[in-house]
Structure formats: structure tokens, C-alpha cells
Amino acid sequence: MLDTLPTPELPSQECPRRARTQIDLMLLAIEALDLGGSEAMLAVAQDLGLDPVVKGRVNLWLLRSTNPMRRYSQRRPMTLEEAKAMVAIIGNLARRLTVLMRQLLTGYQQLRDRGLSLDHHLRLADYLQRFRTHFRARMNPRRAGVIAYSTDERLDELAMQLLEQLLLCSGILGTQRLWSSLFDGEVV
Amino acid sequence: MTVKRQYTLPYCNLVLEGIESVATDPYSPMTVLMNAECQFPGVTDTTLTGGREFLDSLVSAVSAYGQHLLSGVPRPTSANAPLVDVKPGEGSVHHLIVRQQPGGEPTVEAEALAPLDIPLTTVQFYDLMEAVDQLLADSQTLPDLKAQFQAVSRRLVKPAEPMAKRSAPAVVGAAALVAAGLALFFVPPPEFEPSRIERGSETSEVLDAEAAAEGADAWDDAPTITDAVTLTTLRRQLRQRLQEGWSTDNAPSEILVYRVVVSETGDVLGYKYENDAALEAVDSTPLARLAVPAVDAEAPRQAVAQFLARFTPDGQVEVEVWDPALATEEERQAAEDNPTDAATTTENNATDAAEPSEGDATEGEDSENAATDDPEDQGNQADATSTETADNQPQLNLDDDPQTLETLDSKITDGDRIRDLNQDLRARLSESDLPNPSADLIYQVRLDAEGNVVGYEAINTDALLLAEDTPLPSLVSSRAASDDQADFRVVFTADGVIEVSPWDGWPQ
Numbered sequence: 001m002l003d004t005l006p007t008p009e010l011p012s013q014e015c016p017r018r019a020r021t022q023i024d025l026m027l028l029a030i031e032a033l034d035l036g037g038s039e040a041m042l043a044v045a046q047d048l049g050l051d052p053v054v055k056g057r058v059n060l061w062l063l064r065s066t067n068p069m070r071r072y073s074q075r076r077p078m079t080l081e082e083a084k085a086m087v088a089i090i091g092n093l094a095r096r097l098t099v100l101m102r103q104l105l106t107g108y109q110q111l112r113d114r115g116l117s118l119d120h121h122l123r124l125a126d127y128l129q130r131f132r133t134h135f136r137a138r139m140n141p142r143r144a145g146v147i148a149y150s151t152d153e154r155l156d157e158l159a160m161q162l163l164e165q166l167l168l169c170s171g172i173l174g175t176q177r178l179w180s181s182l183f184d185g186e187v188v
Numbered sequence: 189m190t191v192k193r194q195y196t197l198p199y200c201n202l203v204l205e206g207i208e209s210v211a212t213d214p215y216s217p218m219t220v221l222m223n224a225e226c227q228f229p230g231v232t233d234t235t236l237t238g239g240r241e242f243l244d245s246l247v248s249a250v251s252a253y254g255q256h257l258l259s260g261v262p263r264p265t266s267a268n269a270p271l272v273d274v275k276p277g278e279g280s281v282h283h284l285i286v287r288q289q290p291g292g293e294p295t296v297e298a299e300a301l302a303p304l305d306i307p308l309t310t311v312q313f314y315d316l317m318e319a320v321d322q323l324l325a326d327s328q329t330l331p332d333l334k335a336q337f338q339a340v341s342r343r344l345v346k347p348a349e350p351m352a353k354r355s356a357p358a359v360v361g362a363a364a365l366v367a368a369g370l371a372l373f374f375v376p377p378p379e380f381e382p383s384r385i386e387r388g389s390e391t392s393e394v395l396d397a398e399a400a401a402e403g404a405d406a407w408d409d410a411p412t413i414t415d416a417v418t419l420t421t422l423r424r425q426l427r428q429r430l431q432e433g434w435s436t437d438n439a440p441s442e443i444l445v446y447r448v449v450v451s452e453t454g455d456v457l458g459y460k461y462e463n464d465a466a467l468e469a470v471d472s473t474p475l476a477r478l479a480v481p482a483v484d485a486e487a488p489r490q491a492v493a494q495f496l497a498r499f500t501p502d503g504q505v506e507v508e509v510w511d512p513a514l515a516t517e518e519e520r521q522a523a524e525d526n527p528t529d530a531a532t533t534t535e536n537n538a539t540d541a542a543e544p545s546e547g548d549a550t551e552g553e554d555s556e557n558a559a560t561d562d563p564e565d566q567g568n569q570a571d572a573t574s575t576e577t578a579d580n581q582p583q584l585n586l587d588d589d590p591q592t593l594e595t596l597d598s599k600i601t602d603g604d605r606i607r608d609l610n611q612d613l614r615a616r617l618s619e620s621d622l623p624n625p626s627a628d629l630i631y632q633v634r635l636d637a638e639g640n641v642v643g644y645e646a647i648n649t650d651a652l653l654l655a656e657d658t659p660l661p662s663l664v665s666s667r668a669a670s671d672d673q674a675d676f677r678v679v680f681t682a683d684g685v686i687e688v689s690p691w692d693g694w695p696q
Binding site: 102105142160172173180182185187 | 340
């Protein structure tokens with residue numbers, strides 16, 4: 001399963017900072033889209049035979065906490081093998097959510113075109129609200145990277161950006177595309 | 189025999205016509221492309237057509253742009269304009285730009301044809317990318333056209349500033365090491381052992397100093413000390429150390445500004461110039477001598493405070509707290525919550541341990557309030573230790589002499605007057621900006637019969653340290669209007685309340 005993701009030529013064999021952040025934020029967006037998102041992550045890990053890499057709930061939590069923005073940010077590194085597993089989970093879950101994401105993004109575009117605020121789309125407003133709640137509950141508001149998202153507007157922008165990115169990796173080669181993008185500017 | 193392959197998505201149809209590799213076998217892959225057509229139903233009536241060159245260009249442009257959307261890292265553009273390009277537009281619009289090729293008929297002004305510009309929404313762009321991906325994944329069509337996702341090389345990316353700043357210590361350190369290595373290489377082998385040892389230690393000192401000099405940014409992620417008392421203590425210590433270490437003979441012609449990172453214990457961990465003059469004159473300041481290089485720069489775990497130090501042309505050193513974090517409203521909120529957190533630190537630790545088992549699954553909306561992050565806890569511990577040290581060290585080297593009050597000879601005895609003065613003082617204090625302490629600040633404040641503040645004395649240590657943050661110093665008038673005076677007890681509570689009462693109790 002993970003063989004389709006080539007090992008990038010990095011200076012160190014650990015997952016770079018931006019990649020760790022991006023992986024966790026995309027999972028956060030999935031949770032905001034799908035109420036059972038975090039259960040689904042574990043289920044998908046099992047379906048894909050990734051349970052030797054992602055060993056249960058605590059391990060998944062530890063892996064996600066390698067995101068330096070987190071309140072309980074872990075100093076442990078994320079290996080490339082673990083990162084591949086996380087990317088595979090994201091790609092798989094994104095694929096299941098394609099229809100919903102298309103609806104939300106289309107709705108978003110329509111609201112923008114008419115100059116309406118985002119509350120006019122019920123499901124979109126739901127997604128944004130849940131994302132903001134998740135983000136604020138888990139990210140450390142003192143980190144420089146988190147301070148940038150101190151307002152609702154900035155968090156909504158981030159949520160929309162993540163939604164677009166999730167859609168882009170929901171396709172047939174989405175997982176590979178996401179994997180490759182994580183190392184933009186990092187490979188030697 | 190020509191075959192046709194079609195990839196259909198709601199907003200994009202990609203149709204390829206070509207020839208099979210084995211003419212007699214309908215299941216052999218299409219290896220030669222004759223024509224590629226790309227339509228965008230619901231977007232535009234224009235049909236893009238072209239040969240292999242067009243298709244290759246479309247595939248690579250879409251791939252590159254898709255990756256750019258995912259990573260946010262711009263990809264370097266090639267020198268010669270490609271046939272197809274995708275560029276970001278306003279909002280979530282993506283512009284598919286196609287240079288038009290001269291048609292079948294020889295057009296004279298082929299070059300002058302304006303390129304087609306098809307604006308796509310993200311969903312529409314996704315359909316285009318998915319059509320391309322389905323083609324790439326299809327081993328029956330153009331098997332030589334394969335997905336080749338390549339991350340942008342580090343060299344080709346103009347690094348984002350924080351990244352550059354963050355890596356600066358490492359680069360400077362490495363460069364210094366290389367320079368030292370080269371220098372040592374040309375130095376003839378030492379005649380006797382001791383000199384070699386000496387030289388070795390010098391090199392490492394140079395490296396350490398260099399690393400500390402640029403090290404301020406490495407601490408941006410470290411937990412911040414937010415406790416007001418600790419900050420004030422550190423600020424004063426820093427100011428004094430800088431002032432003492434700075435010879436005013438070489439006062440600068442313009443103000444020198446540095447950002448200085450200080451640990452809880454008062455060590456200067458790193459500093460960084462904030463203006464050009466500061467960079468040039470860095471050797472004249474005591475910063476380099478005071479800086480203690482971090483043992484492990486990769487793990488800035490301990491809580492730090494950041495200050496702005498100004499060396500003024502008239503020989504003064506000014507230090508103020510540099511904390512962008514406290515600027516936002518949310519942060520102020522958090523700072524106010526601090527005292528309650530301190531009380532429940534142990535509880536929080538329990539929550540800490542329980543967290544992983546609950547997992548992200550059950551981490552609901554209510555956990556926002558329950559969760560406390562490490563830096564706050566550390567900040568509170570810092571609070572406790574610093575208060576202790578402050579108690580043990582009376583020689584705190586304050587900027588100005590602490591206010592003391594002499595024994596009061598003639599007290600105001602009129603009960604109504606005392607009540608009026610009490611009310612008046614309370615009203616005047618309420619008008620000003622109030623300190624935001626983590627513990628109560630208690631002062632004895634002396635007023636004359638007219639209500640002028642004659643003097644004040646801090647009763648507890650926190651009050652002594654934070655006196656300058658209170659409105660009291662600005663209220664003190666130089667001369668008392670009357671000999672009759674009265675003392676009042678003023679408390680700035682941690683909850684932001686001012687309590688004023690007569691020192692000797694309310695008159696009967």
C-alpha cells in the first residue's frame with residue numbers, strides 16, 4: 001500500500017515540520033467535515049493494513065501531536081513510514097467525502113459570487129464552526145503559527161483552504177499528489 | 189485503427205484519439221496520440237485541442253499547479269512560456285492559460301493571437317486534474333505518460349523568511365566551523381601539544397558566540413513567560429546587567445535596538461538586532477559577553493521571555509517587554525485566566541495524562557476550557573520560584589528607590605474627611621490603566637487633607653516589583669498641601685478590582 005509513495009530525498013529521515021503540521025490540519029478538517037471522522041481514521045488504518053504503523057488511538061494521537069502547533073505538542077519525530085500511513089488515511093477518507101466537499105466548495109463559490117456571508121450555507125457554516133472549535137481546543141494559542149489564526153475570519157480562510165486541499169487529494173492519484181506536495185522545498 | 193479514450197467528469201471531458209500499438213488487437217494500449225480534446229461543459233464552450241505537445245504541457249501544468257495548491261510552495265517557472273499554464277487568480281479562481289497554436293490554415297499573425305484564459309473554480313480545476321490523473325493512471329492509454337510527481341527542490345525555493353531565520357544559527361555555525369577548519373588546515377602542525385588544546389577551545393567559543401548572536405529566533409516557539417512579576421524582575425535584571433556592562437564612552441550616534449531572549453533564571457539565551465545600527469555596533473554592547481549559548485539549540489523547551497533593549501545615544505539602556513503574543517485579545521484573556529489555572533495545576537496534570545486515552549475522538553467542544561497548555565503551567569511555576577527568590581534577595585536593584593513612608597505625626601481624624609478622601613482616591617485610581625497582576629498588590633498610600641498623594645509604600649513583594657505598572661507613581665505630588673495626612677490601604681487584586689480602605693480602619 002505504501003510502496004506507491006516514494007521516499008523523498010530529505011536531509012534527514014524524519015518528516016519535516018511543515019509536513020507534520022499539514023497532516024494534522026488536514027485530519028482536523030476531516031473531523032470537522034465528518035462527525036465520526038476520528039473513528040473513521042482508525043477504521044481506515046485497519047482496512048488498509050496500516051495498524052502495524054498506526055497502532056490504535058493513543059498512537060494516532062501521539063502521531064498527530066507531532067504537529068508543532070499543538071497544545072500537547074510531542075517532541076518525538078514522525079518517521080517517513082508513519083507519515084506515509086497518515087497520508088494514505090487522509091487520501092482514503094477524502095475520497096469518501098468527495099461529494100460533500102464538492103457541495104461545500106460550490107456553495108462557497110456561490111456565496112462569494114453574490115457577496116453573501118458564509119452563514120447562509122448551513123452545512124458550510126457547520127463545517128467552519130466545527131473546525132474553529134477543534135482548532136481552538138487543540139492548538140496552543142501562544143505559538144507564533146497559531147497566533148496568525150486568532151480571528152474567526154483567518155480560521156475560516158484556513159478551513160476553506162484545507163477543504164480545497166482535501167478535495168485535491170481525493171482523486172485517483174490524490175494520495176501521491178499530497179505525499180509529493182508535503183516535501184515541496186524540502187528535498188535535496 | 190483509431191481508438192478513442194474518454195475521461196468524463198462533471199466539469200471536464202478529456203477525449204484522446206490515437207492508434208493502438210498492435211493494430212489487430214483491440215486490447216493493446218494506445219501508444220500514438222493523434223488528437224487530444226478538452227472540454228469544460230458548464231464553464232465555457234471553447235474546446236481545447238492539440239497534439240501530444242499540447243497534452244504533455246496540459247499534464248505538467250495541471251500537475252504543477254495542483255501541487256502548488258496543496259503545498260502553498262510556488263514552483264519555479266521555466267524560462268520559455270509553456271503551451272499550457274495554470275495561474276492563481278483572485279479568490280479561489282484558477283486561470284487556465286492556453287497559448288493558441290496557428291490552426292490548419294497558415295495564419296500570418298499566429299504569434300499575435302491572444303492566449304485563451306479560462307477561469308476555473310476549485311471544483312472545476314479538480315475535475316480537470318482528476319481527468320488528467322485518470323489518464324495518467326490508465327495503463328492502456330499512452331503508457332509512456334506516467335505520473336511523475338516531484339517535490340520542489342530546496343534550492344529552487346526562495347525560502348520563507350521564518351525558515352531562513354530559523355536555519356540561520358545552523359548555517360552561521362556550519363560556516364564558522366568550515367572557516368575554522370580551513371584555517372586550521374593551513375596552520376602547520378603544532379610543535380607541542382598544549383597549544384593545540386588551546387586553539388581547539390578558542391574555536392568552539394567562537395562558534396558558541398556566533399550561534400547565540402543570531403539565536404533569538406530559535407526561541408520563537410519556546411513557551412513564553414507571561415507572569416507579570418517574573419517579567420518585571422527579569423526586565424530589571426536585564427536592564428541593570430546591560431547598563432553595567434556597557435561602557436558609555438562608546439555611546440552610539442543613533443539608538444541601538446535589540447531583541448533579547450532571557451530564560452527564567454535571567455540568562456541571556458539569544459539576541460537579535462532590530463535595526464541596522466544595532467547590527468554594526470553589536471560589539472560595543474555587552475550582549476555578546478552576557479549571552480549564554482543554549483546547550484541544545486534544537487530543543488528550546490524552557491520558558492523564555494523576550495525583551496526589547498534600547499541603547500540610547502545619551503548612554504541609557506532601556507528595556508521593555510517584547511511580546512507579540514500578549515497583543516491579541518485572546519492572549520489577554522488567557523493571561524487573566526492564569527491565576528485560576530495556577531490553583532488547578534494538579535488537576536490539569538491529571539487531565540494531561542488522561543488525554544491520550546480519550547483521544548481526539550471524544551475531544552469535544554467542552555475540552556477547550558478544561559485543557560491548559562504547558563507554557564501556562566511553566567509560567568506559573570516560574571511565578572512561584574521568582575516570588576521566592578525575590579523574597580530572599582532584598583538587593584533586587586530596582587530602577588528607582590523603593591518608596592517608603594515615615595511615621596505619620598499628625599493624622600486626619602475627621603471621619604467624614606477620611607471617607608471623602610477614600611472615595612476620591614478610589615475614583616482617581618479607577619480612571620487609570622490598571623496592572624494585571626497574578627497576585628494581589630497591596631500598598632499603603634498617604635494622602636494630605638486635599639487628597640493629594642504624598643507617598644506610598646509597597647506592602648508585599650509583588651507590589652514592590654509592579655509599582656511602576658500601577659497609577660500610583662504618577663499620582664504622587666511633590667509637596668504636601670497640609671501637615672494633616674491619612675494613610676489608606678490600596679489593593680489591586682488579581683481579579684482586577686481596586687480595594688481602598690482607611691489604613692487604621694473605618695472611622696466610627
